[in-house]
Amino acid sequence: xxxxxxxxxxxxxxxxxxxxxxxxxxxxxxxxxxxxxxxxxxxxxxxxxxxxxxxxxxxxxxxxxxxxxxxxxxxxxxxxxxxxxxxxxxxxxxxxxxxxxxxxxxxxxxxxxxxxxxxxxxxxxxxxxxxxxxxxxxxxxxxx
Numbered sequence: 001x002x003x004x005x006x007x008x009x010x011x012x013x014x015x016x017x018x019x020x021x022x023x024x025x026x027x028x029x030x031x032x033x034x035x036x037x038x039x040x041x042x043x044x045x046x047x048x049x050x051x052x053x054x055x056x057x058x059x060x061x062x063x064x065x066x067x068x069x070x071x072x073x074x075x076x077x078x079x080x081x082x083x084x085x086x087x088x089x090x091x092x093x094x095x096x097x098x099x100x101x102x103x104x105x106x107x108x109x110x111x112x113x114x115x116x117x118x119x120x121x122x123x124x125x126x127x128x129x130x131x132x133x134x135x136x137x138x139x140x141x142x143x144x
Contacts (some may be wrong), residue, residue: 038064041098045091047074047083057087062107066133067095067143069105088119096143109135 032038046057056074060067067090074084092103105121107113108131113123121139130136 032108036064043094043098045080045087045094047087056068058091060091062095062098062100065101067092067100067103072107084115085119087116089136089139092143102140102144104138104140106136106138109137112139113121 029040040061040063042059042061044057044059047055049055056078058069058072060070062068069088072084072088074087095103103121105116107116116139117123119141121141123137124140125138127136
């Protein structure tokens, strides 16, 4: 507990609620816009079935001339058929249309790092033993 002027502020540790996360996110986005003109525009490249249901894909955003792939997943039965490559290339092409010159993402060592490297991504950082026995790898790519 701390006293900030005329009000008492409490620390509440736990998972938080979605609306709590949104307060922090919106505050950070406003700060980034004010300090660096950064705005994040959502981007998704999705695999859908014939009824329009989402089977998997990637989601992220473009900001500051970069594409950030935040989440990328396909069910096992849709892997190794070229769909992941098509989804990633589609997202990169949309990012280029938006003026992006680079892309970045991170993946765990059990999440197909060879796939990202085959797509031209270069590892530039690693967190070893995160989670225990694995590595979190940070990738970047220049969008030509």
